[in-house]
Amino acid sequence: MREQKGFSGKNVSEVTVESIRRGDITLDDVRIHPETLAKQAQVARDNGNPQLAENFLRAAELTSLSDELVMGYYDALRPGRSTPTQLLEIADDLSKHGAEKNAELFRQAADVYARRGLAAK
Amino acid sequence: MTNKEPIGRFRFMNEQRVNLDGFATPAPELGLVAFNGLNDPKPSLIIRDNRIIEMDGRAESEFDSIDEFIARHGLDLGVAQEAMAIADIDFARRLVDPNHSRADIVRLSSGMTPAKLAAVLSLLSAAELVIAMAKMRARRTPSNQAHVTNRSDDPLLLAADAATAAAFGFRELETTVPVAADAPSNAVAVSIGAAVGSPGVLVQCSVEESAELALGMRGLVSYAETVSLYGTEQIFIDGDDTPWSKAFLTSAYASRGIKMRVTSGGGSEALMGGAEMCSMFYLEARCVALARAIGAQGVQNGGIDSAAVAGAVPGGVRSLMAENVMVMMRNLEACTGNDALMSESDVRRTSRTHPIFIGGSDFINSGFGSIQRYDNMFGPSQWNSEDIDDFLAMQRDWGVDGGLRTADEVEVERLRRRATEAVTAVYSWLGLGDFSQEWAEEAIDAAGSKDISSGDLMLPLTAARTIMETNVTMLDVIAALAENGFDLEAQRCLDMLKARVAGDYLQTSAIFDEQMNVLSLVTDPNEYSGPGTGYQPSSARQTEIDTIRQQRSVSDLRTEQQSFANKNIFASGAAETSYDPRDVVIGVSPATGKDIWVTLSGLSLADAISEVLAGLEEEGCTGRIVRINDSLDLGMIGLTAARLSGSGVSVGLQAKGTALIHRRDLAPLANLELYSVAPTITRELYRMMGINAGRHAKGATPEPVRNPYSDEAIEARYHTKVVSLVAIERECVNSNGPEVMELR
Numbered sequence: 001m002r003e004q005k006g007f008s009g010k011n012v013s014e015v016t017v018e019s020i021r022r023g024d025i026t027l028d029d030v031r032i033h034p035e036t037l038a039k040q041a042q043v044a045r046d047n048g049n050p051q052l053a054e055n056f057l058r059a060a061e062l063t064s065l066s067d068e069l070v071m072g073y074y075d076a077l078r079p080g081r082s083t084p085t086q087l088l089e090i091a092d093d094l095s096k097h098g099a100e101k102n103a104e105l106f107r108q109a110a111d112v113y114a115r116r117g118l119a120a121k
Numbered sequence: 122m123t124n125k126e127p128i129g130r131f132r133f134m135n136e137q138r139v140n141l142d143g144f145a146t147p148a149p150e151l152g153l154v155a156f157n158g159l160n161d162p163k164p165s166l167i168i169r170d171n172r173i174i175e176m177d178g179r180a181e182s183e184f185d186s187i188d189e190f191i192a193r194h195g196l197d198l199g200v201a202q203e204a205m206a207i208a209d210i211d212f213a214r215r216l217v218d219p220n221h222s223r224a225d226i227v228r229l230s231s232g233m234t235p236a237k238l239a240a241v242l243s244l245l246s247a248a249e250l251v252i253a254m255a256k257m258r259a260r261r262t263p264s265n266q267a268h269v270t271n272r273s274d275d276p277l278l279l280a281a282d283a284a285t286a287a288a289f290g291f292r293e294l295e296t297t298v299p300v301a302a303d304a305p306s307n308a309v310a311v312s313i314g315a316a317v318g319s320p321g322v323l324v325q326c327s328v329e330e331s332a333e334l335a336l337g338m339r340g341l342v343s344y345a346e347t348v349s350l351y352g353t354e355q356i357f358i359d360g361d362d363t364p365w366s367k368a369f370l371t372s373a374y375a376s377r378g379i380k381m382r383v384t385s386g387g388g389s390e391a392l393m394g395g396a397e398m399c400s401m402f403y404l405e406a407r408c409v410a411l412a413r414a415i416g417a418q419g420v421q422n423g424g425i426d427s428a429a430v431a432g433a434v435p436g437g438v439r440s441l442m443a444e445n446v447m448v449m450m451r452n453l454e455a456c457t458g459n460d461a462l463m464s465e466s467d468v469r470r471t472s473r474t475h476p477i478f479i480g481g482s483d484f485i486n487s488g489f490g491s492i493q494r495y496d497n498m499f500g501p502s503q504w505n506s507e508d509i510d511d512f513l514a515m516q517r518d519w520g521v522d523g524g525l526r527t528a529d530e531v532e533v534e535r536l537r538r539r540a541t542e543a544v545t546a547v548y549s550w551l552g553l554g555d556f557s558q559e560w561a562e563e564a565i566d567a568a569g570s571k572d573i574s575s576g577d578l579m580l581p582l583t584a585a586r587t588i589m590e591t592n593v594t595m596l597d598v599i600a601a602l603a604e605n606g607f608d609l610e611a612q613r614c615l616d617m618l619k620a621r622v623a624g625d626y627l628q629t630s631a632i633f634d635e636q637m638n639v640l641s642l643v644t645d646p647n648e649y650s651g652p653g654t655g656y657q658p659s660s661a662r663q664t665e666i667d668t669i670r671q672q673r674s675v676s677d678l679r680t681e682q683q684s685f686a687n688k689n690i691f692a693s694g695a696a697e698t699s700y701d702p703r704d705v706v707i708g709v710s711p712a713t714g715k716d717i718w719v720t721l722s723g724l725s726l727a728d729a730i731s732e733v734l735a736g737l738e739e740e741g742c743t744g745r746i747v748r749i750n751d752s753l754d755l756g757m758i759g760l761t762a763a764r765l766s767g768s769g770v771s772v773g774l775q776a777k778g779t780a781l782i783h784r785r786d787l788a789p790l791a792n793l794e795l796y797s798v799a800p801t802i803t804r805e806l807y808r809m810m811g812i813n814a815g816r817h818a819k820g821a822t823p824e825p826v827r828n829p830y831s832d833e834a835i836e837a838r839y840h841t842k843v844v845s846l847v848a849i850e851r852e853c854v855n856s857n858g859p860e861v862m863e864l865r
Binding site for chain 1: 185186189193194195197224227228231330331334335338339340354358361362363365366368369370371372373374375376377378413414415416417418452453594596599600603604608611612615618619621622623624625627628629642643
C-alpha cells in the first residue's frame with residue numbers, strides 16, 4: 001500500500017496495533033483525507049464514471065464537517081424536514097465551509113422540494 | 122360450478138411445493154407486469170442549451186424529483202444525442218456481440234435515458250442476458266456475499282458464523298437485527314468473526330439509514346448497502362428520503378472512506394401500492410439511472426425483498442436478471458439479488474439463480490444465507506446454509522466460480538472456537554458482557570441458534586447500549602483484541618480501517634482478496650470479448666472449485682475396503698467339475714477374498730454368501746463357493762460356475778453385490794434371475810436367491826423375486842463407487858483356473 005496520510009495528517013504507516021494500544025490513535029488518523037478523495041475522483045472519471053467522481057468531490061468537502069453535522073444535514077434533506085428557506089440557509093453555511101458542491105445540492109433541493117411539495121410546511 | 126374434488130392426477134400436482142407460490146394474472150393498472158406497463162413512456166430526450174428539457178416523454182416542467190435528479194446529474198449529455206439515436210435492436214445486439222467492447226457500451230449507455238435502456242434490455246432473451254452479464258459486469262473476478270444473522274443476536278454465534286462464512290469464501294458479510302437496538306453489538310461480533318475467518322472481508326450491518334451511517338463512522342462496519350431507492354416519487358417519499366437526501370448520504374459515506382451501494386429492485390413499488398401504472402422493469406430503470414446520478418458505485422437489485430412479486434408475473438424472473446445487466450451497463454457494481462426467497466420450490470429458485478450463476482456477477486447473491494433459514498433475520502434467503510454443498514457441487518459441475526470454496530471441517534471448528542474466544546475476550550475487556558464457557562461450547566458446535574440453550578438473551582442489548590454510551594469504536598476493539606493475544610485479528614481489523622484512508626475500495630465493484638489487494642473495476646476490469654477471454658480461474662482456484670470434500674478416489678475406496686479385510690474367506694485349491702445333481706456352485710468374482718470385502722449395500726461379502734448357502738440348504742442342495750479368476754463379467758462368472766456345477770445351475774456374485782442365477786445351457790449374457798441393483802440387495806434377498814437357485818437345480822418352481830424398487834437417485838449415489846470397484850476387480854483378474862473358497 002502506498003504512503004497515505006489520514007485526515008489528521010498523520011501518515012497511516014504510524015497507525016499500528018501497538019500505537020492504537022498505547023492510545024495514540026484517534027478515528028481522524030484512520031479517516032480519509034480530502035486530497036485522497038480528490039485523487040479517487042480523478043480515477044473514477046478516468047474509468048468512465050463522472051457521477052462517482054462528483055460524489056467523491058462532494059465527499060471531500062464533507063470530510064471537515066463533524067459526524068453530527070453531517071448526520072444533521074442528511075436529516076434536513078429528508079422529506080418534510082426543512083422549509084426551502086432552511087435548506088438555503090444550510091447551503092450558505094456549507095458555502096462558508098467551502099463546501100460549494102454540497103451547497104449547490106441544497107440549493108437545488110430547495111427549488112425542487114418547493115415545486116414537488118417535499119418541503120416542511 | 123360444481124365443487125367436485127379434482128381428479129387424482131391434479132390432486133397430486135396440487136400437492137407439489139411449487140403450488141405454494143403465488144402466481145398473478147398480470148394487472149398493469151397495479152404495476153403487476155414485468156415489461157411494457159400502461160404508463161411506460163417511449164424513450165425520448167430533448168436537450169437545449171446543454172440542458173435536458175424533455176426526458177422519456179415528460180417536459181421539464183413536469184419532472185418529478187426523480188426525473189429532475191437524473192436529468193440534472195445522471196446523463197452524459199456529450200454522448201446522449203449519439204446514444205439515443207441508436208435503434209434499440211442494434212444496441213441490444215451489441216450487448217452480445219464480442220466485436221463491441223464493454224467500454225463502448227458503457228460510454229453510450231451513460232447517455233441513454235431510463236426508458237431507452239429498458240427498451241433495449243427488454244429485447245434480450247434469457248440466453249442473451251447470460252452473455253451480456255458475462256461481458257458487462259464491472260469486475261473480472263466474480264464474488265459472493267453472505268447473510269450472517271440469528272434469532273437472538275447471539276454475539277458468539279454471530280462471530281462463529283461470520284468466521285465460517287469467510288472460510289467458505291464469502292467476501293462480504295451482511296448482518297441485521299431482530300431487535301433494532303442490538304445493532305452495534307452485531308456489528309462488533311461479525312467484524313471480529315470475519316477477521317478470524319480471513320483478511321479483507323467486508324462487513325455491514327443493515328439498519329435504518331442514519332443508524333447505519335453512525336456505525337460506519339465509528340469504524341464498526343466497513344461498507345453499507347441498505348440505502349434504498351424507489352422508482353416513483355411517492356414510494357421514495359414513503360421511504361423517508363428524496364434523491365437529494367440519498368445523494369448527500371452517498372457522499373457522507375464516501376467522506377468517511379466507507380464503501381456503499383444502494384438497494385432497489387423491481388416490484389417494490391407495486392408491492393407498496395404506488396407503481397403509477399408503470400411496469401416493474403421501467404421503474405427499476407429509473408432507480409438504476411438515479412443510482413448512477415447520485416454517484417453510488419453500485420446497486421443491489423434483482424427484486425430483493427420484492428423478488429417474489431416479480432416472480433409472480435410472466436417474464437418476471439427474466440426482468441430481475443435484466444435489472445442486474447442494466448446496472449452493469451451503467452458501469453456500476455452489480456450485487457445481483459438471489460436474496461429473499463422467491464419460491465417454495467427448489468426447482469424454481471434454482472432456475473431463478475442459475476443464469477446469473479453461469480454469467481457471473483460482482484456478487485452472485487446479495488445475501489446468500491450462510492446460516493439456516495430460520496436464523497436469517499432478513500427472512501429466508503434464496504440460498505441458505507442448507508444449500509452450501511449444492512452450490513459447491515454446482516460450481517464443480519459447470520467449472521464456474523460462484524465465489525465459494527470448500528471449507529475443511531477441522532479448520533472451521535478451529536475458526537469457530539477462535540471467534541468465540543475473541544468475542545469473549547473483547548466483550549469482557551470493554552465491559553460489554555461476560556459469556557459462560559458452556560455458551561461458547563454450544564456456539565462452536567451449533568448449526569443454528571436453536572442448538573444454543575445457555576445464552577443470555579439480554580446480553581446483546583446491554584452490550585449494544587454500552588457500545589453507544591461509552592463511544593466504543595473499532596480502535597477500542599482493535600486494542601482489546603491485541604491486549605488479549607488476538608494479534609492477527611487486531612491487525613486484520615486495522616487493515617480494514619487503513620483501507621479507508623487509501624480509498625481504493627471506494628471505486629466500483631471493489632472487494633479485497635486475501636492478500637488485501639483491491640479487486641475492482643479499476644484494478645481488475647472485466648474485459649470479456651468472447652470465448653477464451655475474460656475471467657478464467659487460476660489453476661489454484663480451479664482446484665478449489667473442483668475439489669469438494671465429498672469426492673472419493675479409487676484409492677480412497679480401496680483403503681475403505683481394506684479396513685474390512687479379514688481371513689474369513691479364502692481360497693483352498695483348484696475347483697473340479699461336480700456330478701452331484703444337488704451341487705450348486707456359487708461363482709464369486711476375482712476380488713473376492715482379496716481386495717473387496719463389502720458389497721454396495723454395506724453387507725459383508727461373507728454374509729451375502731452365507732445367506733445364499735443357507736437358502737440352498739433349505740432346498741436340500743449343497744452350495745460350493747468357487748472363485749472365477751479370469752473374468753469380472755457377471756454373466757461369464759455365472760456361466761463358468763454353472764459348467765462346474767453338478768446341477769448345472771449356479772449363482773454368480775460380483776464382489777460389489779450384483780448377483781444372478783445362471784444355467785450351463787444358456788448364453789453367457791442370459792440368466793434365470795438377475796439382482797441388478799446391488800445397493801438395495803438385502804440379506805433376505807440373498808437368501809431368497811439361494812432358495813430359488815436350489816429350486817431351479819431341482820426343477821421345481823421358484824417364487825419370482827422382484828428387484829426392490831426405490832425412487833431415490835441410487836445411480837447418483839453409487840455409480841462412482843461402481844467405477845472404482847470394477848477397476849479393483851479388473852486388477853484382480855488373472856489366468857488362474859477356478860478356485861474353491863472356504864468360508865469360516
